[in-house]
Amino acid sequence: MDHNVIIxxxxxxxxxxxxxxxxxxxxxxxxxxxxxxxxSVISGVETEVIQDGKRLEKILDEGIALEGFKLLDTxxxxxxxxxxxxxxxLWHTIVKTISESHVAVFTYPDFGNNNNNQIVxxxxxxxxxxxxxxxxxx
Numbered sequence: 001m002d003h004n005v006i007i008x009x010x011x012x013x014x015x016x017x018x019x020x021x022x023x024x025x026x027x028x029x030x031x032x033x034x035x036x037x038x039x040s041v042i043s044g045v046e047t048e049v050i051q052d053g054k055r056l057e058k059i060l061d062e063g064i065a066l067e068g069f070k071l072l073d074t075x076x077x078x079x080x081x082x083x084x085x086x087x088x089x090l091w092h093t094i095v096k097t098i099s100e101s102h103v104a105v106f107t108y109p110d111f112g113n114n115n116n117n118q119i120v121x122x123x124x125x126x127x128x129x130x131x132x133x134x135x136x137x138x
Contacts, residue, residue, distance in 0.1 A: 035101070035126035038136045045117040050107045053078055053092045056119075060096050060103055063135035069125070070099040081109075100125040103135065 049055065053076060064071050075095045081087040089109040096103040101124040110116030125131035 035124070036129055036132045038123040038132050040121040040136065042119045042121065045119050047089070047109065047117060050109050050117045050119060051090055053090070053094070056092060056105055056107070057094055060094060060105060063138040064096060064098060064103055066138050067132060067135040069103070069135070071096060072099055073097040098125070100127045100131065
């Protein structure tokens with residue numbers, strides 16, 4: 001999997017930009033004075049992982065617990081590609097509402113090609129500028 005982290009935010013009313021390379025996907029991390037917003041695009045995810053909605057929910061629940069967020073509600077949608085009725089791969093949209101905001105995952109299976117399967121992880125918290133980072137690293 002490819003992973004690139006880009007950090008954008010404000011410090012003392014000045015824009016800050018930073019970039020670091022990791023080994024697990026492509027990410028944008030937005031820091032703001034009220035909380036934190038992390039968006040990660042993870043490419044090259046194995047088909048069996050991207051297809052397993054229960055496994056994805058469990059991973060989100062464990063990250064939420066690790067971060068100490070309070071889970072309020074879960075919405076999980078899944079379906080097949082409407083543009084290709086012969087494609088049986090499922091996409092998942094899972095949104096976990098937390099008292100601090102939300103944690104969400106969106107899957108993009110690319111017709112079974114492991115090199116193109118993607119997951120987008122979105123963690124938004126208004127707790128503090130670093131909240132959500134433990135869940136992200138999990």
